[in-house]
Every structure is written in structure tokens, then in C-alpha cells.
Amino acid sequence: MSLLIATTVDDALAAMAAGARPIAGGSDLVVGARHGKAPLPDSLVAIDRIAELRALDVDTSGAVRIGAGVSHHLIESHPVLVERFSALADAAALVGSPSTRHVGTIGGNVMNASPAMDTGAPLVVLGASVELRAVTGSRTMPIGELWIGPGRTAASPDELCVAVHLPAPASRCGSAYVRLEYRRAMEIAVVGAAASVTLAADGTVTSVHAALTAVAPTIIAVAGLEHLAGATVAEAAVAVGDAARQQATPISDVRASDRYRRHTIAVMAQRAVDAAARRAAGERVPVPVNRALGIGAATGGPS
Amino acid sequence: MTVTEPAPTSRFVRADGPDKVTGSGRYAADLTLTGVLQAAFRYADVTHGRITRLDVEPARSMPGVLAVLTAADVPDVRYGPFVADRTLFARDVVRFEGEIVAAVAATSAEIARRAAAAIVVEYEPLPIVNDVEAALAPDAPLVHADWASYGAADPIVRDRNDASYASITKGDADAAMADADIVLSSRYVADASHAAPIEPRAVLAQWEGDKVTIWSSTQVPFDARAGVCETLGLPANRVRIIVPHLGGGFGGKCGFHVEAHVAALARAARRPVRLVFTRREEFVVPDRRREGMVVELTTGLRGDGTIVARTGRVIIDNGAYTADSGFFSQLAAMHVAGPYRIPHLHVEAHLVYTNHQPSGSVRAPTAPQACWALESHTDELAAAAGLDPVEFRRRNVVDTGSEGPSGQTYDEIGLRRCVDAATAAAGYGRDLPDDEAIGVAVGWWPSFTAASGAFVKIDGDGSAQIVTGAQECGTGAVMTLRQLAADELGMSPDDFQLVYQDTSVAPYDMGATGSQTLFNNGRAVVHAAGQVAEQLKRLAADHLEAAPDDIVLADGQASVAGTPSRTVSIAELAGIAAGGELLIGHGSGAPPSAPALVGSSCVGDVGMAAFVAPQFSCHAVHVKVDRDTGVVRVLGVSAAHDSGTIINQIGARGQVEGGVMMGIGQALTEGTRYDDAGRQRNPAMLEYKLQTCADAPPIHIDFVEIPTPDAGPRGAKGLAEAPNVPTAAAIANAVAQVVGRPVRQLPMTAERVWNTLTGEDGVS
């Protein structure tokens, strides 16, 4: 087995062109190998020391570029992300444990392409795109086009994910990500839902987007929500919940039955819309929503 | 035994704490030896089948492989503490997925694993016994076709798949039931669960001549030694078990497991051999899983809510072999009777073979599940009688002077005081939002008596050692021995070093099991230290020209009572002793005897119906239920315990906190699921959901301290298991209040709670 520690993107790309597989935090790759999911690749290139990948930049328009090597910890604690891209911060704050959040990266999360990944649904509702680069050139695609199946992406093996791009959100726009969890750390989404909501001055909905975690072979966007422009938040929440229930194609496994997942995805979607709308209206709903609102598991402390 | 006031403890630093916290401590998997080989096992490929072909040649011929063993290579010994139904390696038939068919030692773990996989095994499938209730049917396939020929301990009553039947009968339950004003029946089903210690086990073995030293992560080194001796045909003095720091156990590392396999490999390979389990192996292989259980109870009440009669039936999933589980049936019967005054009782329990991983003692075996069933049933009874559940308990629980369900009459005990303390601390009865409730449950647990020994010595420089057979599993019980010795000798705990966890240097102790370390080894240490104290007093009397009886040992000094100026340091006395009669004490002491039972009769009596120094508890738990998802969150726990005198407050509180957290896990998230073949579906930390620190609620603890005669040192009872008993039950009763009826399956997962909320739990 060979391991190259790259310090520039070009070094990494050259190694990948020669067949090496990138490793960032290793929290999927190494843990998966230990559990017999797939053996460690023969040739690895470590990308966690590449400065360009670890940068997070906000431009003057308010758009954000998150380097693929940015950790969940930075995302959950970055004031701009917490304030304006809250759904992503909600998701990052739920990942594993403090140590998982320090080693795990957003690039690793999206490229691992698990249907239960937490940053996926938020990235979809925030309109993110993903920048892939190979020695032969780079391309950018909407994040939703990246995932083509469980653990499978549209990237070719020599393409490095260098960054995720988030457009500046509209004013009076808020977002949230909630997930159903059975415990409050070291959890994986049983189901999860992200929503972004833009409100008109009168408090009705201008637009709403939603995406779902762990109810299909990939993260899926909820389709057909355009007609909700003009609806009240309460109406929109119910409608998004119904749509989520209908569009979900969950499986039964040891975590939950398909029936329970189909029910709870509607609950999560509804709660995500509700929390996103409150943020859009200017209410401070702390990150992560799961803890702030007691979603799934209620907040601590005797009442 | 005289009861004295406990010495106040202002500070308590665990001797093993700094090692563990800084990472400098060494665990079994950290050890290595020159030339060490790595071991791997080949496990059964089917959960029930007859081996028709076993070819180890492909493994033996692999480069780097130095030993391959099967049943043919070790003595033909069937072993088991209650029923001799187990062999080191599968002989002819495999009966569960973790059964060891062959073992390999090779120059690397990878080679060992590859070689184990290369062994060819073919099977004739046998019918899989996957359902514990169906297994009792007269025509059910047998897990052990030859069960009748197995040796078994005398009191064990067996029949086909029933490996241990027990009943407790008092009065005439059927007649009393017929006369009762209210009769209510309930049924509950608990899934199996796991001890899940943080450290997967590791074993390292090395032979020198005809003696073997085995480093093992066991909770019970002497038991492990006995297993090696029995299965490999060795006398006790040629087997030495040493336990480095132990990374938790919770019962999962009790019993004898794989020490003999590794020792046999090392002998065959003529090299030291090391085995380190993966997390999956830790889940699947040991004969230590908390048993699944089906409980059916019927109770008759008078109109005023007084219990007049109870009948009950418990079916316990034994798994494929009877590890230490032989006593589970009688203990489970006690736990479904519970700490109540019940004049007419008939409860029976069956320990039933299946093709699952064997069950074995995990922290308070049988109790959390049985208590969960009983206490859920008790809340149903209270409702039927129109009584508040706490009031119902106050009327019916045992207390000082009353007679328990098996005919034992109690000396001073504090169960009612526990109920008062826990409910007061929880604010029971206050108004709560309609998705919150406080549930209450009571529990009990015996203290276990056993022989136990220790040496105490003070060397010439005045520094002291406790050499004990006791095993530290993380509870701090062994650490607390320093305090007992120090108090006895008028020294400081810091003056003592512990030498422990080595079967060849210390006298016998049963190990970190049955909450017995402080209870029994504490007695031994007090005795041993007492002998040294006598020696010191004689020396000081000579030195100070006083009578030995007038000498007081305190603050590292020996002084003449009433004349503090006439004093000599213990260190100086130790220096004097070093040139003459050495300061060495040895202790064991007579264990307290079992209390009498009057008016009851027990079938399959293994001594579990008479509780020595019984411990009592009440937990009141405040929960919130997310009605839309069924997710339950525990907001606060109030735990009150009568465990007699508390010797080490910090350690005792740690036990209650840990027991409560384990109880929350068992209540809500921890459960083993099986597939159609009886294989575990979730043998991994992601899918077997332990509670985390982030889930921990505030835990309020009250100790109802009654210095108890016929108990442990200073009137202490056990404590490590009791806190794990009533938590799940109290949570269940809180959830049932919010949901409107009980969730009849444990763990009460979010989905099961939701199914109950929506009336889709299949129970009307």
C-alpha cells in the first residue's frame, strides 16, 4: 500500500490520475475498511494538508465557497454559515461526536454519497453546486446531480472535489435541517429533512424548497412545491410533509421499518419548514435545530 | 459483625485513575512478547448444523501459520458451572453463530484470519430454534439432542430444551385468586441486550515449561483459571492469570471464555500467542448476553388494592449453552414476585435453549427486564384498583419486619424510605405538560456472599501493600479497599499500594461479579489489616511501655490512649518489625449466612430465594415523549437506594449514575435483533445503541443508609448491580402515562412507542 501526503491540489490530482484514491478525514474510508465494507485502496493520497481545500471564503455578494477539506466543526461554528446557511450548520453540528466533526470533512461527506449523509439535504435546498477537478480540467455541477446511487457519484475516479459553492440567499430567507435520531450523539439519520423558506412581507411563503435524507437511494429534492407560493407557513409545512411522505421510497432495516420512516419523514419535513420559516422571519433559532426545538429527542432539563 | 460508623472520606483519588486518564495504563491488547503470534478463530457458518466435513489442511499449509486446533486437539471435556453442555471447540454439532470450530495462530493477524477462513467446513443443517416460547413445545426440535446425558449441578431441574426450571410457591395462589376482588393479567416481552464494555477482550498466553501465564481481560481471573484447568487438564498451580487494566465489563467479561483456546494454541505453536477481539466478536462470541425474556403475570387484589395472590410464568432465552445462567430461572422468579407482601404466590421460570448466543450474567442478570415487566404490571394494577401508583406501592411493598414473597422476614430495611426520597426529589405529583410524566418503580437485589482473601503487609520503611485476589472492573471497589485498610490501621489510603489481579500471588476471590468485591473482599482486607493492627499495638505497647489494649492507631501514629504525648510513628514500628516478626496479615473471614425462608417451597432451588443483605431501591423518572415520532427523552432521574452503609460516596454515586444510564439504554435503545436464522442483526456500535454522555439527564441520588447486620464491612451491602434494576421500569411507567397504555416490548424504541401510540402494536 502506498500513501502520498499531498500539499497542493496539483500533487493530489497527479496522484489520482495515477490511480490513487483521496483520503481526507478518513472517517468514512478507514472506518468502512475496518468494518469490512471495502478494503483500503492500495494507493491513497492524503488531502487533509492542502491549504486550498481547507479554506472557507465569503465573497462580497454573500456567496460562499467551502473548500472540500473544511471540517464539520468549522461549518457548525462559522458565524456566516450559522446565520445565513443555517441548514448546513444544523447538519454539520449533528455529525457524530466532537472528534468526528473535527476530522470529518464536507468533501468526504458528499463524495461518500451515503443516502443517510447529513450535509446533503441542506446543500440541495441551499442551491449548492460542487466543483470537481482533474488534471484534464474542472467542471461544476448542481449538487443534486452528483449522487447517482448509494455510495456512487457522477465524478470519475480521477476527479477531486475541490469545493462546494453556495449562492447568496435571498433576504427573508431561512433554512433548517432536522433529523430523526434515537440518541443525541454518535447517531446516523433514521430520516432527515432540510427546508429553505423565503417569506413575503406579509409572512406568507414566497418559495419553499425541501430535500430528504435516508428515504431513497440518494438524497432527494422534494418536487412540485412551486404551487406553495402565497401559502401560509402552516399550509406549506403540511403540504411539504405530505409531499415528502409521497415521494419517499424508504427501506426497512434494523434502524426502522419503511412504514415508520414514511411517517416520520413527513414529521421531519414539516418541522424543517416550520423552523426555516421562523428563521426567515428573523427569529433566532440556535444551531442545531434538533437541540433547540427538541426535535426527535426533546430538549434536556426538567420543565 | 459489629457495626461501626463509617469514617468520613474527604477525598478519594482512585489509584488506577491517573493511569487510565493519561493513557499510560496498559490493557491486555497493549501487551506483547518476543516472538508473539496472533490468533484467529473460525466460527460456525450456520447457527445449527452437524459438521460433516472439517478440513484444516488449507490453513495448516499456509506460510506463516504455526498452529491450527480443533476439538480433536484438546481433551474431550464438557464443562459448564450448572450444566456441562459446552466444549472448547464444536464437537460434531454447532449451535450458534459464535461457536468456535477451529483456532489458528500465525505470524500476523491477517494471515491468521485468512487461514481461519480457508478451513473447509461442511454441515448438515439442523432445524433452527429461534423462538424461545416455541422451544418449550413438547415436539420442538432439540438444541442438545443428548441433554439427558450431560452432567449438571444437583438442584438444577431440566427437561429437553428447558435447561433450568424453577418455581417458588407459597400458600394457595389459585384459591386466593378465585376469591380476589380484582384480577389482572399482563404479558411483556424483553429483547436480549449486551454488556458492551468499551474494551473488546484480549488474551495473551505464554508457556514456560509446564506452566502457563495468561494475561486476559477478564472480570473473574480465578474463574478463568478454573476453566483453563478443567478444559486442559492442568492443576491450578500451573496456570497463572494476570489481568492488566480492565476496560470495563458489566458482567460481559465474567466467566471463562477463550483463555484456554489461546493457551492451547501457544502450547501447540511453542510461541506466545495473542488474541484481540473485534467489536463484532465482542458482540457475538462470548457466552454473556443479557437474556431475552417473556413474562406473564396475573395478580389478584382486594378492593382496597392489597395484593392477595400472584401467579407468573417467565421464559428466559438461554441461548445455545448454559454458561452461568443456571440460576437465572429462580432469580427471575424472585424478580417477578418482587419486593412485595404477597401471601399466596406461584411463579415459575424456564431457562430455554435456543440457537442464539448463550446468555450469562450481565449487571443484575434477569432483574431489569423482570422488574420492567413486574413494575409495568404494578402500575396497571394500581389503575385497576383506582389508586395512585405510588400509593399502591406504599401499601404493598415489604418493609422492616414484613414477610417477602418467598417467606423471608426482613430486619431493618429502607424500601419505603426509598420510595419517599425518590418521589420527593422528583417532585412526584406536580403538574406537567401532557407530553411529560414521572414514572416510579421499586427494585431489589441480593448481596452475594462468597469466600474471599487478602494479605496486608507493611514493609520496613512503613509503606504498605494490600495483596488481594479481588478484581477491579472499573467500579472502584478494589480502589476502596485502601480506605478500609487505612481506617483499620490509622494510616492514609495513599500509604497503600494495591497488588491485585494475579491468581498466583493473591488468595482466591470470586472476581468483579455479583456486586461482591467490597462486600466480601472488604471483609478479608479488614481482617488482614486487623491482624497487622494487633501486631502494631503489641510493638507499640513494648516501645511505649503500655498495655496493647491502650494503644490507639491514628494519623500514622501509635499512641497511648489519653496520653497523646506517648507516641511512636507506625513507620518506626515497621522498622523495628523488619528486624524481627514481620508485619503481615492475612484475612478471609466467615461470610454472612443465608436467611431462613418460612412457608414457601422452591423447585430448582439454587439459593436465590433467600436474599442475604437485600438491597432496595426506588427510581422516579421524568420523561418527555415526542408524540409525533415516539422518541422518548429522559429529563431527570431520582434514584434512592438502600445499600446499607456507604463506604465510598464518590464510588457509590458513580455506580448509581452508571446503572441509571445503562438502564436508560435498556429502556429505550439497546436491544439485540435476530434474523430468521438466529443471527444478530446489530452486532455493532452504530446499530446497537448505547446511551452517550450527551443523552445523560440530571441524576439525583439519595442513599438511605441503614448499617446492616449480617452484611459486608461496616454494614455495607452490595451496590454495583442494584442501580441498574428499576430504571427501565420507571421509564416505562412514565411513558405509559403519556401514551395511555404500556409499551409491552423492551427496549421501548421510538418505533414501538409510536406503534403503541397509534394502536398498531398488535396488543389491544
Ligand SMILES: Cc1cc2nc3c(=O)[nH]c(=O)nc-3n(C[C@H](O)[C@H](O)[C@H](O)COP(=O)(O)OP(=O)(O)OC[C@H]3O[C@@H](n4cnc5c(N)ncnc54)[C@H](O)[C@@H]3O)c2cc1C
Ligand atoms: C463515529 C462516526 C460518526 C459519524 N456520524 C456521521 C453523521 O452523523 N452524519 C454524517 O453524515 N456522517 C457521519 N459520519 C461519516 C463521516 O464522518 C462523514 O461522512 C465525513 O464527512 C466524511 O469525511 P472524511 O473527510 O472523513 O471522508 P473520508 O473518509 O476521508 O472519505 C470519504 C470518501 O470520500 C472520498 N473523498 C474524500 N474527500 C474527497 C474529495 N475532496 N474529493 C473526492 N473524493 C473525496 C474518499 O476517497 C472516500 O471515498 C460518521 C463517521 C463516524 C466514524
